[in-house]
Amino acid sequence: MNSEVKQTQPSIQRAFASRYAMNMFFTILILFILSYVGSRMFTHMDLNLYGYMVGTLVFLFGLFYRFLSWSERPPAKLMIQKGKKLVFRKRTAQTTTNDIGLQRFIWNRGLYRWFQHMMMGWGVIISCFVTFPLVFGWMYFTMDDNGFYTVVFMGLNLLTISADGFLAFLFYNSLNITAIMVITGASMAIYRRLKNMQARAEQTVIFDFMPLYMLLFVSITGLLLTVSNVFFHGFLQPELSLVHQFSVIVTLIYLPFGKLAHIPMRPLGIYVKNYREHYAKESMKKCKVCNNEFVSTEQSNDVISVLNQNEIQFKKEEGFHLAELCLPCRRNYRISKFSGVKTHLTKAKEANQDARG
Amino acid sequence: MKKVLYIELENCIGCRSCLAACTQCGGHEERNRNYVIDVNPFVDRQTMPMMCLHCENPPCARSCPVQAIQVHETGAVLSAMTEKCLGCQNCTIACPYGIPKFDVEQNLMYKCDLCIDRTKDGIPPMCASVCPTDTLQWVTEEELAVKKSQFRLSNGMMASMEDPYLENKTNVHVSLPGILEGKEKLF
Numbered sequence: 325m326n327s328e329v330k331q332t333q334p335s336i337q338r339a340f341a342s343r344y345a346m347n348m349f350f351t352i353l354i355l356f357i358l359s360y361v362g363s364r365m366f367t368h369m370d371l372n373l374y375g376y377m378v379g380t381l382v383f384l385f386g387l388f389y390r391f392l393s394w395s396e397r398p399p400a401k402l403m404i405q406k407g408k409k410l411v412f413r414k415r416t417a418q419t420t421t422n423d424i425g426l427q428r429f430i431w432n433r434g435l436y437r438w439f440q441h442m443m444m445g446w447g448v449i450i451s452c453f454v455t456f457p458l459v460f461g462w463m464y465f466t467m468d469d470n471g472f473y474t475v476v477f478m479g480l481n482l483l484t485i486s487a488d489g490f491l492a493f494l495f496y497n498s499l500n501i502t503a504i505m506v507i508t509g510a511s512m513a514i515y516r517r518l519k520n521m522q523a524r525a526e527q528t529v530i531f532d533f534m535p536l537y538m539l540l541f542v543s544i545t546g547l548l549l550t551v552s553n554v555f556f557h558g559f560l561q562p563e564l565s566l567v568h569q570f571s572v573i574v575t576l577i578y579l580p581f582g583k584l585a586h587i588p589m590r591p592l593g594i595y596v597k598n599y600r601e602h603y604a605k606e607s608m609k610k611c612k613v614c615n616n617e618f619v620s621t622e623q624s625n626d627v628i629s630v631l632n633q634n635e636i637q638f639k640k641e642e643g644f645h646l647a648e649l650c651l652p653c654r655r656n657y658r659i660s661k662f663s664g665v666k667t668h669l670t671k672a673k674e675a676n677q678d679a680r681g
Numbered sequence: 682m683k684k685v686l687y688i689e690l691e692n693c694i695g696c697r698s699c700l701a702a703c704t705q706c707g708g709h710e711e712r713n714r715n716y717v718i719d720v721n722p723f724v725d726r727q728t729m730p731m732m733c734l735h736c737e738n739p740p741c742a743r744s745c746p747v748q749a750i751q752v753h754e755t756g757a758v759l760s761a762m763t764e765k766c767l768g769c770q771n772c773t774i775a776c777p778y779g780i781p782k783f784d785v786e787q788n789l790m791y792k793c794d795l796c797i798d799r800t801k802d803g804i805p806p807m808c809a810s811v812c813p814t815d816t817l818q819w820v821t822e823e824e825l826a827v828k829k830s831q832f833r834l835s836n837g838m839m840a841s842m843e844d845p846y847l848e849n850k851t852n853v854h855v856s857l858p859g860i861l862e863g864k865e866k867l868f
């Protein structure tokens with residue numbers, strides 16, 4: 325049986341013990357090639373950052389483990405397969421800007437939460453964009469004796485900037501700026517979690533607070549490096565840099581497994597939105613009882629198939645699957661089961677169910 | 682001692698206190714997650730509460746692509762985790778009872794979490810705390826067994842049995858309108 329399954333796989337997959345092994349192999353291979361090219365044949369690797377590189381590789385092991393095992397679940401698999409096909413829709417750019425860039429849905433949860441999340445989110449993302457290229461030698465700076473820096477990206481001289489110009493200031497201080505962003509956001513988040521009664525009801529120290537403490541740990545130790553260099557002539561610099569390295573590596577290793585796992589997962593929201601919009605345009609499912617359209621036909625069928633794979637069948641003697649009923653009709657159908665009265669067949673609008681009227 | 686939510690459907694008088702109380706629970710952000718349904722709207726005023734029955738094998742969680750719906754150790758099926766929910770609404774389609782609600786603006790599913798803030802410490806959920814007619818009760822498993830036995834008629838028949846009327850095994854127990862043996866009800 326196994327050999328049959330394997331024969332249907334592409335030949336490249338048969339060279340590896342598992343999908344995990346294959347993905348890991350190619351990722352490390354690509355990183356290796358990129359570093360080779362980017363650092364001009366490894367001549368510009370910053371060995372001071374060697375620890376981060378090892379930490380990043382361990383992080384990748386965790387990330388692939390977590391996400392490949394997750395992507396095997398039936399609903400995730402379906403969503404990824406269909407989302408992939410729709411990724412080049414026109415609306416993708418707009419959805420990415422709104423949901424990832426501007427995080428509009430958090431704006432709708434409140435200005436305070438939006439601001440704290442923008443600070444933390446973009447602080448972390450920009451930090452990653454700055455740090456990883458430096459660690460792998462994709463980006464470095466060279467300076468001649470003329471007061472100008474040359475920014476080298478992927479082995480190419482990207483731009484030459486005045487060493488005391490504004491752009492150079494941004495380059496030197498990018499991680500200081502993002503550290504301040506993250507500290508601001510994380511402090512606001514901790515304050516909210518301490519004060520807000522809604523948040524206090526459900527949060528736990530390990531799941532909700534620890535990631536915030538870790539972000540603070542990383543940002544504060546990173547910022548202290550600058551403080552040490554600028555104000556204290558590098559006092560405790562070697563020790564501080566080790567502590568900072570430790571904080572970053574621990575956070576990276578933890579990232580795929582805790583609350584921070586939503587950072588790599590969130591872009592799938594674009595798949596989901598594309599999936600819903602695209603199939604809603606194609607054809608809408610009509611409720612088998614009231615005939616109102618309530619979801620795309622595709623999604624209704626997908627949910628039925630996912631439930632089947634989980635051995636959950638809601639096929640009723642009336643001839644419909646419960647996932648083919650709109651929500652009010654499904655509730656009414658249950659009441660009809662409880663009471664014996666055919667509530668779901670009564671043509672009455674469901675009473676207002678919002679306690680606020 | 683483990684307590685469970687127990688619903689005696691026929692007691693409901695449609696006061697909707699449970700809806701109002703639901704909004705006041707910590708973590709509910711002033712949005713109610715339960716329903717009161719008119720049984721036979723053009724004929725009588727009978728109502729019945731509908732809320733998440735907290736399935737032992739919850740279809741909402743099984744259909745969630747990102748595992749945003751977690752099952753608490755008490756058996757309560759929780760609302761979608763805010764950071765994980767991608768807003769696909771699979772859960773609303775999968776639920777056999779039509780319970781999960783969806784906030785389009787916030788792109789977030791929310792549902793009855795059995796007032797986990799309270800029930801994890803043994804405090805009854807808001808709806809059961811305020812129900813004036815004992816439709817919603819917070820009972821121990823022993824009390825539940827006694828209540829169930831009251832519906833068992835002396836001829837060996839069950840006057841009211843929940844299993845055929847539900848799709849699966851649930852942590853919330855429902856008593857259908859039925860005949861009580863040797864017991865006078867207050868309501």
